[in-house]
Amino acid sequence: SSMVSIDDFAKLDLRVGTVVEAEAVKKTDKLLRLVVDLGFEKRQVVAGIAESYQPDKLLGRKVVIVANLKPRKLRGLDSNGMIIAASVGEDDRPVLVGFHEEVPDGARLK
Secondary structure (H helix, E strand, C coil): CCCCCHHHHHCCCEEEEEEEEEEECCCCCCCEEEEEECCCCEEEEEECCCCCCCHHHHCCCEEEEECCCCCEEECCEEECCEECEEEECCCCEEEECCCCCCCCCCCEEC
């Protein structure tokens, strides 16, 4: 992987939010539709984590999203951000980023 400058990293707006809605996306095995409360707004994000996480288990969970990613449509749904997860094992199983301490919605990672 190539190196990036601190200026490149600073372009990413990484924010903490709480999952307030979560449901499976119909006719897919991998996608969940989430609504994430960023404190200043609620954001719909479509994430490919359905094989690792049940929707009801995500409610109230803190997640990190790339908040300034260009919106895109996935299966006809607007996705306004990307959930950050580690990619684990040979099957690239997603593991969501989390915190040991309490972090408020909207907090910026830098």
